[in-house]
Amino acid sequence: MAFTVARLVETFIGLACIVVADLVFQPAARPSTKATAQLERCLAALTGCFNDYRRGRETKVQEQVALLERCVAEAAGEPHFPWxxxxxxxxxxxxxxSLGRMAHLLxxxxQALAVIHPNPMPAADEHATQRFHCLVSASLERSAALLLRLSISSRNEEDLEAGIRVSSNSSDTCCCDDDEAPEMLVRSFLSQQQQxxxxxxxxxxxxxxxxxxxxxxxxxxxMLDLTLLSH
Incomplete structure (x- = not known):
């Protein structure tokens, strides 16, 4: 009996030493720290989509959000300490x-912007688009600032599916005259479809x-709620 108790005490002390060593010497390896770092990367990637408009960058945001969800799932299972x-x-x-919805909307x-402006857009439209990008980018930067405050505080403590509607009008009678060339019909149809x-x-x-x-x-x-709950 005494031998069993001694082995249990040794095992408990060994596990406690491992946990304390990980907390003190490897805080960056904790799942919660990884989740915070991944959230920072997600915000940076999404902000970059508005600061430097290039098609295809929103796919990288979706990949970063998927990694964030994986990190959060791991962090949710880590042990909780009283302090x-x-x-x-x-x-x-x-x-x-929220980040995933923004990436999907983006x-x-x-895609819709490419339909309107397949070529470089006019200056007036570019100015209006740039104002919108600056508005969203400023909001994302405020969210990133809240996350930075959370990260600094943590270090000190530890030391739509929206679719395009397609309308179709059908008629049983032909709307053209016999002398109208087929090319004119095709051109008219394409023009109407483009509009x-x-x-x-x-x-x-x-x-x-x-x-x-x-x-x-x-x-x-x-982000404000997250900052308040993490203190």
């Missing part, structure tokens, strides 16, 4: 969901811009 606040997994899930926005596509794309752009602006403000609120 540190519990990991706010629910707040991280809200932030990750993808739809870029419909541009109208649908403009509606999609307006919807995505409004939703992204709302989501950016919602993300700020989530």
């Amino acid at each position: 540190s606040p519990p990991f706010p997994a629910s707040s991280y899930h809200k932030v990750a969901g 993808y739809l926005y870029t 419909q596509d541009q109208g649908a794309a403009l509606a999609s752009i307006g919807f995505c811009m409004g939703e992204m602006a709302k989501e950016a403000l919602q993300l700020e609120a989530y």
Whole structure:
């Protein structure tokens, strides 16, 4: 009996030493620290999409958000110690969901924008688009500042699926005269279809811009909650 108790005490002391050594000498290896660092990368990637507009960058944001969700799942399972606040997994899930929605809206926005301006866009449209990008980028930078404050505090303590509507009008009678050339019919149809596509794309752009602006403000609120719960 005494031998069993001694072995249990030795095992407990060994595990305690391993945990303390990890906390003191390898704080960056903790899942919660990795989740915070990954969130910082997500915000930087999303902000970069608005500061430097290039198609395809929103896909990288979605990949970063997927990594964030994986890090949050790992951090939620790490042991909780009495001297540190519990990991706010629910707040991280809200932030990750908001980032994922913004990345999806950004993808739809870029696709619709390419329909309106397949070539370099006019100066007036570029100015309006740039103002919107600056608005969302400023909101994302405020969220990143909240995360930076959280990271510094932590170090000190530790030392739509939106689619394009397609409308079709069918008629049983032909709307052309016999002398009308087939080329004119095709050209007229393509012109009308292009106008419909541009109208649908403009509606999609307006919807995505409004939703992204709302989501950016919602993300700020989530980041503020995350900062408060982590102290």
